[in-house]
């Protein structure tokens with residue numbers, strides 16, 4: 001039976017959560033860190049395969065470096081806890097190698113396929129669901145957090161910094177820290193659910209609906225802005241989708257995909273690898 005107290009507490013946590021970028025200057029207690037990690041371990045995971053890895057960044061120099069490689073966001077270096085989440089097929093393909101799966105497939109007339117784009121999307125889902133579990137667990141402990149999507153940039157640098165194997169892709173990073181005493185930023189507004197949720201069929205919005213959807217954000221638009229944007233759509237495109245960081249992310253992900261998608265798999269002393277990784 002649903003417990004009304006738990007239900008209202010969870011709803012309250014979800015309602016009050018904000019992305020926190022300024023943290024109380026105290027370390028995360030060990031027991032809280034343990035609870036956060038446990039929350040990740042208990043996340044739903046495709047096929048119960050846990051196709052993700054997490055790296056806790058405790059080295060201050062590494063945090064500093066990440067604050068630069070992730071689109072120059074200084075608060076990363078000040079976060080008491082930083083965890084990077086990776087889509088990870090490496091351990092599965094290493095284990096398949098250990099288990100003679102390729103030979104088995106040959107004998108059985110089955111294809112032996114490498115991790116493909118679908119595996120990457122599934123592993124990314126796994127990693128992000130685990131990440132979000134940590135966000136909610138942290139909130140319940142009075143710890144705020146902020147995702148850093150820019151970890152997808154500069155793939156080559158991050159691969160080296162973390163000593164990444166070929167089938168490991170950094171899909172997101174999270175910074176965590178306690179809320180400062182009495183400090184609770186106001187939750188940010190969302191688009192109305194009528195524009196996001198539909199029933200049974202996809203709802204492509206009409207121009208009128210799009211206008212209604214953006215009307216609130218358009219109110220905050222400054223026509224005297226520094227980049228010559230004439231409306232909120234132009235402004236957001238320039239600041240987000242068309243910004244330099246997005247171009248870098250696109251370049252970086254393309255390289256990582258090539259790396260991931262090696263046409264053929266070969267046996268190598270490090271395990272099964274794509275030809276492009278050798």
Ligand SMILES: Cc1cc2nc3c(=O)[nH]c(=O)nc-3n(C[C@H](O)[C@H](O)[C@H](O)COP(=O)(O)O)c2cc1C
Nearest residue numbers: 017018019020021073146147148149150172187188
């Ligand atoms: C995938 C993802 C990537 C994000 N990347 C960043 C980031 O690099 N830097 C940052 O300050 N916030 C980042 N955020 C936080 C968003 O800016 C934030 O969730 C959004 O503005 C809504 O605010 P709220 O979380 O406080 O409701 C990211 C959020 C998500 C889900």
